[in-house]
Amino acid sequence: GRYFGPFASAGAVGRTITALQRAFLVRSCTDSFFESRTRPCLLYQIKRCSGPCTGEIDFPGYTALVREATDFLSGRSRAVKEDLARAMEQASADLAFERAALYRDRLAALSAIQSQQGINPRTVEExxxxxxxxxxxxxxxxxxxxxxxxxxxxxxxxxxxxxxxxxxxxxxxxxxxxxxxxxxxxxxxxxxxxxxxxxxxxxxxxxxxxxxxxxxxxxxxxxxxxxxxxxxxxxxxxRKLADTATQSRLLQGLAVALGLPHSPRRIEVYDNSHIQGTNAVGAMIVAGPEGFLKNQYRKFNIRSEGLTPGDDYAMMREVLERRFKRLLMQQAADPDKTDDPEKDTVQQWPDLVIIDGGLGQLNAARGILDALGLTRIPLVAVAKGPDRDAGRETLFLPDRPAIKLEPRDPVLYFIQRLRDEAHRFVIGSHRKLRKKDMREAGLQEVPGIGPARKRALLHHFGTLKEIERASVADIGKVPGISAESARRIFDFFHARPA
Structure with a gap:
């Protein structure tokens, strides 16, 4: 395929794809989705696709649309608009008013695209x-x-x-x-x-x-x-400096609330995710004076063979042990390398470790750090409030009474943001791992679904991805699938991780 780019962001790519859909009616679906269609999808109904999957447009016609889109992305937009204008006039002369209206809408979409460019250079092509x-x-x-x-x-x-x-x-x-x-x-x-x-x-x-x-x-x-x-x-x-000033004030407030000796330059937050012990994964997110440091994020596939499925404490111990053993090994290999606040480098040792959980998770984390001789790293566990209400969290600290911050305290909002970011990252990592396993195992893991029903499901939907997307009602329409089995299949693909 041909390369068009670079684009400034994923949002810019999305806007370009939407523009191509409106102006050229090209498909944006995956090949597996395209091959399994038996009737046009919603994009065809709202005039965002020409429907090549079900033969709503023939191959030469769709090839012409792709060529026009390629010409537009290659800078020949004026020629494309002139061709569409001629086609609209010809359709109008032939009294094919529906076809003329389609060309009119595509011309309008092209004009909208070009008017939204903001800066349109006259003499700079590339x-x-x-x-x-x-x-x-x-x-x-x-x-x-x-x-x-x-x-x-x-x-x-x-x-x-x-x-x-x-x-x-x-x-x-x-x-x-x-x-x-x-x-x-x-x-x-x-x-x-x-x-x-x-x-x-x-x-x-x-x-x-x-x-x-x-x-x-x-x-x-x-x-x-x-x-x-x-x-x-x-x-x-x-804007960056304003955000940094706000972040500095929050870090100072956090240091006061938790009794830290100074504002933390590196905060590490840990969380685990699994479904009844399967596809267990741990994650670490990092924040500092400049906000979230996403290039420092790490995920840990839980791999201890003797671990009891669903044992959150053991999972947390494994994650922390692997993380801090690696830090100790790096320090032993290069003892002269230290975290210097005066140097503009990413600090490797945390000034604060936050655990998503209660007193049990705190004790598990403290046991690992003590065993490794890391007793000076500040540690805090954040437990959700009654009924998991945000704003009523309890903060557990070693050898100190648990504390609760005021519901509208900016520092509490900051802690919630850190906890929620760790939760988002670990849930995403878990889902990727689970989807990979489901693609590899197919329907083998769905309880109560034998070979005959698996064949019926694949024959009806075409691909595993379509089965995953289907509703309970759609699955129930497959011959041989009862309402109970349909619910079981749906729940298997949409189970919420812990």
């Missing part, structure tokens, strides 16, 4: 625009992506760098890594001139197979694009 702004010891690099004369979105990056680095040095180091996993455009526009600009241009040209120019424009439309990107970088960094 370019990436980089602008950097520094303030308060932070750097923000704003990147705009222009392809085929269209704005494909923008994104702000906050690279970690020494506070003494100049904008040129930060931007140069950022650019050297940016195109590691993506093809460069023919033109790169910068707000600051970097060292070894010609060398980087030659390296990108060799990688791309065509000339890549790197410029710092001084006038004209290119200068306007860079100025706009610089404004965005300044505003994005302002």
């Amino acid at each position: 370019a990436d625009v980089f602008a950097i702004h520094q303030e308060g010891g932070y750097s923000c690099v704003e990147v705009f992506f222009f392809r085929t004369g269209q704005n494909w979105g923008n994104r702000a990056y906050f690279p970690r760098a020494e506070k003494s680095f100049t904008p040129e040095e930060v931007l140069g180091a950022f650019l050297a890594q940016f195109y590691d996993d993506k093809p460069p455009p023919k033109l790169v526009l910068l707000s600051h001139r970097i060292e070894e600009c010609e060398l980087l241009s030659d390296a990108l040209s060799i990688k791309a197979g065509y000339k890549v120019a790197i410029l710092v424009p001084q006038r004209g439309e290119k200068k306007e694009l860079v100025s706009h990107a610089l404004t965005n970088a300044r505003e994005a960094l302002g």
